[in-house]
Amino acid sequence: MPISGVVILIEPKKSQKIFNALKKTEGVTTYGLHKDIYIVAVFEAKTTKELETMSGHISKEIDGVLGVYPTYLHFEDETEEA
Amino acid sequence: MKSLSRREFIKATAASTAAAAIGVSLIPGMEKSVFAGTTTWHKSVCRYCGVGCGVMVGVKDKKIVAVKGDKECPTNFGLLCVKAFYLNRINYAKTRLLHPLVRKNGKLQKASWDEAMDLVAKKFKKTIDENGPDSVAFYGSGQAYTEETYIANKLFKGCFGTNNVEGNPRLCMASAVGGYLTTFGGDEPGGSYTDIDKCDCFVLIGSNTAEAHPVVFERIAKRKAKNPNVKIIIIDPRKTPTNKIADLHLKCIPGYDLPILHAMARLLIKEGYADEDFIKNHVAFSDGKNPMNYEQFKQFIEEFTPENAAKTCGVTPSEIVEAAKLFGQAKTAMSMWTMGINQRIAGVWANNLIHNLHLLTGKIGVPGSDSFSLTGQPNACGGVREGGGLCHLLPGHRSVKKPAHREAVAKIWGISPDKIQPKPGLHTMAMFDGLAKGNVKCIWICTTNPAQSLPNLNKYLKGMEEQFMVVAEAYHPTMTTELADVVLPVAMWSEKEGVYGCTERRSQHLAKCVDPPGEAKWDGEALMMLARRLGYGDKFPFKGPEDTWNEYLTLTKGTDMDLTGMPYSRLKKVRGLQWPCPSEDHPGTEKRFVKGDPLFKGEGKINFYKKPNGRAIVFARPPKGPEEPTDAQYPFALTTGRILEHWHTGTMTMTVPELNRAVPKAYVEIHPDDAKRLGIANKDMVEIFSRRGKAQMEARVIDRPRKGTLFVPWHWREALINLVTTDAIDPGSKEPEYKVCAANLKKA
Incomplete structure (x- = not known):
């Protein structure tokens, strides 16, 4: 089951709205706003497809998100399935 | 820590690693714990674009199970892009080629390495003997490791005596x-x-x-x-x-x-x-x-x-x-x-x-x-531009035209300077035109897919099919392997070690993390097998990439891109070094032409020392437009490019089902006003056509391109937009004008 640690780069003025939107997104756990422009989050999903979908949704659909940058990707189970 | 479940542990690790990338300590000690346990971590570089992002590759039970951004790496400080979600998946794709293939009775069939290489050697020898060295060619890649390009360069330019050595950076950089x-x-x-x-x-x-x-x-x-x-x-x-x-x-x-x-x-x-x-x-x-x-x-x-x-x-x-x-x-x-x-x-x-x-x-x-x-590819700068993997270059920013450069290289290569031709070989488009015309009869293609990536493909596909083509590739099928006479299975990212040089002149070592699958070999070994069969084995005493790199370093000594201070022993410890780096105690050069650059001369604030008088040139260039302006018959300017989810011809990203599903098929972006005028609705199938060819794909009506412009991501073979693009080239750089041609479209 893939898990990814990500940094979400945001427009500072829209941080609260973005937090609210992230909280409604299934599989996303946030770990705070840092340096006014970064939200640390963890994506959990059943498949890497869902990770991709989550990332795409957040970067394209949530206003004020400038980019989603993975930093850690754990996919042991999926590798075994491949 | 013991109270955490495994999943909670991984989550905490993921969050801490993300926080660490932006300089925040989220859970003290947690980020370091990722290095504990049964996973072994190897330092590497991302396989995709030319940014040169540092990655750590986690291996367990001889398989890659995790990837994390390398927060120590100054190119990315631990951040990656979304393609990294699937970095490990490209190694385990179902399309990995596991054994050599040789065409027999019109079909590619499984063969042994010896059988394949004997055939390749025989064909190359016969062709060179009968038609001279310029009847053979090498076409490499900005994705190959520097050591691989170096071996190919030495074999073709120094041993065979042809400068027909090119790489796909000709098409981009x-x-x-x-x-x-x-x-x-x-x-x-x-x-x-x-x-x-x-x-x-x-x-x-x-x-x-x-x-x-x-x-x-x-x-x-x-x-x-x-x-x-x-x-x-x-x-x-x-x-x-x-x-x-x-x-x-x-x-x-x-x-x-x-x-x-x-x-x-x-x-x-x-x-x-x-x-x-x-x-x-x-x-x-x-x-x-x-x-x-x-x-x-x-x-x-x-x-x-x-x-x-x-x-x-x-x-x-x-x-x-x-x-x-x-x-x-x-x-x-x-x-x-x-x-x-x-x-x-x-x-x-x-x-x-x-x-x-x-x-x-x-x-x-x-x-x-x-x-x-x-830069668009991970080693276009390092392997091809610096390594001299183009038809007019020699390693270390040298030119085949200059006698002193040929002599310096010949001395290290142990050959007569006369063996290196003073005339540049065929640039990429001329090389494939040579194949089409039969002047080039044998070609070795390494880590690239020209049967999909060349412009105006209708002109070149037949030549690739008719001439003897060897393709060293990690994957099969690609459009190029399908046309090949011999396909060699080669190791890819993380299955071999070597060096990539990225956009900012930074050379970084990539560790070998796992063994290649099946019978796949290092590209360098495959090329040396050819060298040995043709009697040049003594020129290639390399036991592996490190020996190769060491010889290459000697060719950079004293040049503007001096890498002498970058042996593997140092590169394995640091997160890359920027050239010039003339000695092992030199920190590398962040800024060229100014104080701190070991080649800087004089007292002024800057010295463009590569120019004879130290002055850079401001050019008065005429305002040249595209080769093929739009007209009444072809009123749209067609431009092609990349999207986030896919890369180049999709041989890697399209083996990942998730990326495929994210953007499953080709499309053309068309301005809403143009679409309305032509009666084209979103998701209609359309045909794009030019003077050269046509391709069908879905319309995406969107206010992104300017009116009168069509944009097509070029990744899909099923909608081969390079049948439509132009192969007109810049007269100086010989780079084709993929970015503009005149086209039209209609409902399919």
């Missing part, structure tokens, strides 16, 4: 090379990514940075978010995700941006933003053939008023004025560009005109300022 060489006298940028952190004005021209170089985009966006006065100017025919951070977008007609750059230069001088001292001391002027003086240059650009330029380029005069003002007023400025500038028949000239802006204002050679080309 050659115009940038031409621009740097003509303006500064030496290839590659003078600055570094660190300039981004001090830059006050960015010009992103012909670059969708957010999608093509996401980690560089993050650094720019961070700079702007922390410093709202930072300005970002985009010059591009399309609105893209990069526009999220733009202050000004000059949405020009494809192929017509040169007048904008001249008009900006004119305004910068007229409005007093020029650095007259810098010009006086460090700049010379030329019309491309003859020297000129400053006054003559001013006279040349006088016609490029904002109004005149705007008419040609399809933007407004006020936008040009604003762009010049923002650039001029900023204390520091960086220009960045990619294929939108390079893949043009005026690619070199466009590069020159970008450099002009920096030279006229002195915004170069100081922290926060540079004229900084972004």
